[in-house]
Amino acid sequence: MRHIISLLMENEAGALSRVAGLFSARGYNIESLTVAPTEDSTLSRMTLVTIGSDEIVEQITKQLNKLIDIVKLADITEGEHLERELMLLKVLANTAEQREEVKRMTDIFRGRVIDVMDATFTIEITGNGHKLDAFIEAMRQSDIIETVRSGATGISRGSKCLHV
Amino acid sequence: MELSGAEIVVQFLKDEGVEHVFGYPGGAVLHIYDAIFRQEDVKHILVRHEQGAVHAADGYARATGKPGVALVTSGPGATNAITGIATAYMDSIPLIVLSGQVQSAFIGSDAFQEVDAVGISRPCVKHNFLVKDVHDLVSTLKKAFYVATTGRPGPVLIDIPKDTTDIAIKIPYVFPHHISMRSYNPTVKGHSGQVKRALDLLASARRPMLYTGGGVILSNASAELTEFTQVLGYPITNTLMGLGSYPGRDKQFVGMLGMHGTYEANMAMHECDVLVAIGARFDDRVTGDVEQFCPNAKIIHIDIDPASISKTVRVDVPIVGDIKAVLTDMLKELKGVKKQNDSKALENWWKQIDKWRTADCLRYDRNSALIKPQFVIEKLCEVTNGDAFVTSDVGQHQMFAAQFYHFNKPRRWINSGGLGTMGFGLPAALGVQMAHPGAPVACITGESSIQMCIQELATAKQYDLPVKVINLNNSYMGMVRQWQEFFYDKRYSQSHMAVQPDFVKLAEAYGHVGMHIDKPADVEGALKEAFAMKDRLVFLDFVTDEKENVYPMIAAGKGQHEMHMAPEWELI
Numbered sequence: 071m072r073h074i075i076s077l078l079m080e081n082e083a084g085a086l087s088r089v090a091g092l093f094s095a096r097g098y099n100i101e102s103l104t105v106a107p108t109e110d111s112t113l114s115r116m117t118l119v120t121i122g123s124d125e126i127v128e129q130i131t132k133q134l135n136k137l138i139d140i141v142k143l144a145d146i147t148e149g150e151h152l153e154r155e156l157m158l159l160k161v162l163a164n165t166a167e168q169r170e171e172v173k174r175m176t177d178i179f180r181g182r183v184i185d186v187m188d189a190t191f192t193i194e195i196t197g198n199g200h201k202l203d204a205f206i207e208a209m210r211q212s213d214i215i216e217t218v219r220s221g222a223t224g225i226s227r228g229s230k231c232l233h234v
Numbered sequence: 235m236e237l238s239g240a241e242i243v244v245q246f247l248k249d250e251g252v253e254h255v256f257g258y259p260g261g262a263v264l265h266i267y268d269a270i271f272r273q274e275d276v277k278h279i280l281v282r283h284e285q286g287a288v289h290a291a292d293g294y295a296r297a298t299g300k301p302g303v304a305l306v307t308s309g310p311g312a313t314n315a316i317t318g319i320a321t322a323y324m325d326s327i328p329l330i331v332l333s334g335q336v337q338s339a340f341i342g343s344d345a346f347q348e349v350d351a352v353g354i355s356r357p358c359v360k361h362n363f364l365v366k367d368v369h370d371l372v373s374t375l376k377k378a379f380y381v382a383t384t385g386r387p388g389p390v391l392i393d394i395p396k397d398t399t400d401i402a403i404k405i406p407y408v409f410p411h412h413i414s415m416r417s418y419n420p421t422v423k424g425h426s427g428q429v430k431r432a433l434d435l436l437a438s439a440r441r442p443m444l445y446t447g448g449g450v451i452l453s454n455a456s457a458e459l460t461e462f463t464q465v466l467g468y469p470i471t472n473t474l475m476g477l478g479s480y481p482g483r484d485k486q487f488v489g490m491l492g493m494h495g496t497y498e499a500n501m502a503m504h505e506c507d508v509l510v511a512i513g514a515r516f517d518d519r520v521t522g523d524v525e526q527f528c529p530n531a532k533i534i535h536i537d538i539d540p541a542s543i544s545k546t547v548r549v550d551v552p553i554v555g556d557i558k559a560v561l562t563d564m565l566k567e568l569k570g571v572k573k574q575n576d577s578k579a580l581e582n583w584w585k586q587i588d589k590w591r592t593a594d595c596l597r598y599d600r601n602s603a604l605i606k607p608q609f610v611i612e613k614l615c616e617v618t619n620g621d622a623f624v625t626s627d628v629g630q631h632q633m634f635a636a637q638f639y640h641f642n643k644p645r646r647w648i649n650s651g652g653l654g655t656m657g658f659g660l661p662a663a664l665g666v667q668m669a670h671p672g673a674p675v676a677c678i679t680g681e682s683s684i685q686m687c688i689q690e691l692a693t694a695k696q697y698d699l700p701v702k703v704i705n706l707n708n709s710y711m712g713m714v715r716q717w718q719e720f721f722y723d724k725r726y727s728q729s730h731m732a733v734q735p736d737f738v739k740l741a742e743a744y745g746h747v748g749m750h751i752d753k754p755a756d757v758e759g760a761l762k763e764a765f766a767m768k769d770r771l772v773f774l775d776f777v778t779d780e781k782e783n784v785y786p787m788i789a790a791g792k793g794q795h796e797m798h799m800a801p802e803w804e805l806i
Contacts, residue, residue: 080417083364084352095357125544132541138361138381141417234416 072101073127074153074224076232077116077134077143081107085139089116092137098122098130102155102221113141113234117223141234150227153198156220157205158184162213163191172212179205190215198222237407239368239399240265243332246375248275249409252303254294254668255279256287260307261347262334265399279668279697282689284311286661288318289687292327293662296648297623298669299454301328301382308334309347312393313354317655320358322389324652325475326452328382329389331355338366338395351393360388368398368405376413385420386539387452420538424555429563432510432534432551439508440579441530441586442468445491445520448475448651449513449537453557456480456644459512462561465568467580469587471499473514475651478641482620488587489596492520493788494633497595497797500788502587503528504795511535513557516547517652518790526793536560595786595799596637604779605754607631607706610761611638614676614704617761622674623666625649627659627683630712631704633784635678657686660703664690667699674702674765681707681734681775691744694771702764703773705737708780716783741773752777 079085086105093100101119108115120130127145134143163169163186172191176183181195195205199222206217226232237245243266247255256279259267270278281287284306291302302322306315312333322329336345352362361381363374374392382390436442444466450459456479463470463486470480471491480487489496491503503509509531514520521527524546535542535549536557543552553560598608611634614622620640626632626649641647648666650658663677684705694701706712714729738748747770751760757776764772785800 088356091356129545136541138418
């Protein structure tokens with residue numbers, strides 16, 4: 071099962087390496103990991119996507135909780151939640167035909183062309199992982215030069231929240 | 235009071251109640267050593283290798299319950315300390331390791347004696363810190379002691395760049411009596427609903443079993459465990475780390491369990507219907523094949539570390555909390571409402587256990603012309619009235635010590651259980667002796683283990699630590715030899731210690747007393763003579779039967795009921 075684990079941790083040097091080290095030392099999978107400071111500058115929020123059986127994920131959350139720098143965590147996939155990932159995608163757009171096709175596809179997926187050069191377009195698109203996968207699939211006819219994905223972030227719906 | 239960073243370190247240790255620091259100086263910690271020189275409250279013990287410093291601090295902690303403190307320099311000082319830190323981590327021992335670091339401006343430049351101590355130690359510490367600003371020193375030291383000694387204890391490393399301890403920069407110092415951390419709040423009190431569920435399950439048991447580990451000792455809960463066990467009247471087994479938490483001679487005690495545990499303990503585990511695990515972590519040396527572990531049992535698990543619960547074996551009633559607090563609550567409930575046990579079932583259960591006991595699983599040849607290692611431990615136990623502090627190294631001698639020295643009190647049995655660190659015994663014994671100056675301290679070791687930290691014989695001389703080294707010398711890495719005999723068709727690859735020093739002369743060279751014993755008849759006399767020398771370290775080199783194996787045994791990956799007993803031919 072795929073799980074999204076959100077962590078609030080002390081914004082200290084080395085906190086990220088403790089999390090990454092835990093996963094490698096204990097042989098857990100990390101599918102993606104994002105981290106950035108929060109509105110409270112002493113705290114960072116990390117979103118981890120991992121795959122494992124219920125037992126493994128239970129161990130992962132317990133072991134993460136044991137890390138001294140981690141203030142709070144939640145497996146947001148346990149309840150209703152929103153998930154978003156950002157992707158930037160650079161495609162070849164030389165001819166008018168190519169440009170038209172890329173623009174059309176981008177509109178369908180509610181993406182945005184954010185950079186236009188002589189030969190390339192760069193597209194910004196957000197959504198869950200499936201949507202981004204589908205967009206890449208749809209763009210196969212075009213010449214994709216480069217893609218970059220942020221990894222998933224997420225938040226619980228309604229009054230459930232992760233804060234100190 | 236205005237102090238430099240170096241003075242703050244030493245003053246803080248004093249204010250925190252630290253009396254002994256085990257260490258070894260070097261460039262990055264020179265400021266701290268200068269501060270140590272200029273005071274007398276915190277005593278420094280100069281070891282001969284940083285691994286020895288950490289093991290000694292570890293032994294000190296295990297024997298007292300107070301955190302041990304080690305001080306090492308940067309680079310090789312820190313890397314030499316790692317084995318000691320990992321040893322303490324695996325056994326949840328509270329330690330503070332202060333390591334020097336190159337000046338903060340040089341960090342990352344591959345400076346002389348620079349190593350990323352925080353990075354290297356990260357997987358084997360409970361937590362670690364790098365203190366780049368002298369203003370953070372006091373709060374970091376306080377946090378380190380708090381984290382190391384609370385919850386599930388463990389080692390904490392503080393890496394201190396040389397400029398942080400600069401003697402020219404003085405700042406105000408106030409000792410902080412309290413600290414709180416929003417990210418670290420261990421659960422102490424057990425959930426009362428879970429406690430009730432556990433007691434109901436316990437009362438319904440027909441074949442109950444208590445399985446208790448090192449957590450009981452760490453929590454100073456031996457008295458509560460003993461009362462709890464005796465109020466219930468149920469059989470109890472200890473893990474290797476738990477020995478001494480329950481009186482080893484008591485009739486309810488069925489011996490140690492696990493790979494080299496007793497037949498009765500392992501069979502009772504396999505057949506029980508309710509198992510109470512207390513401060514134990516279902517280690518693979520205990521469970522054997524987890525698929526076959528306690529197949530008929532409902533399991534209650536009391537532990538302060540939630541991550542220990544249902545890690546390898548699913549449990550039915552988890553209770554997260556401090557063992558002492560939880561057992562105190564359970565005892566109160568137990569005494570309040572007398573739950574009706576099935577006394578007939580319990581009687582039958584004890585009959586069954588007594589039947590298993592008749593297997594006499596620890597038997598060995600008592601008429602051998604060669605010294606049997608078991609015999610030495612039995613005599614050691616007799617000579618010291620079972621009341622010595624006993625440290626051990628790792629291997630056959632460790633198992634014989636666990637099987638044949640009957641520990642009646644907690645914190646008397648000091649060994650590297652989790653990591654299995656050869657070389658632990660001697661320096662740990664020095665730490666124990668430092669903590670308990672007048673007490674008898676024995677280090678049970680073998681000719682292979684002892685040579686891994688033999689240099690600490692000099693430390694023992696310098697500080698007059700009259701440890702008795704019980705060297706069970708069979709000229710082999712005995713446990714390696716045993717596995718090669720059983721599982722590699724007697725191909726004894728590199729396990730023979732073909733060349734050894736003359737241990738008697740070696741002991742004498744360090745200024746100690748050496749004794750060589752090669753006849754069973756001389757064992758008791760030698761031990762008595764050694765322990766009568768109260769102010770001398772005595773190195774007793776016992777030449778033992780090289781073919782002796784540790785029995786009974788559960789081969790790796792087998793179930794608890796699949797024990798091998800000593801073959802009859804070895805008993806002739």
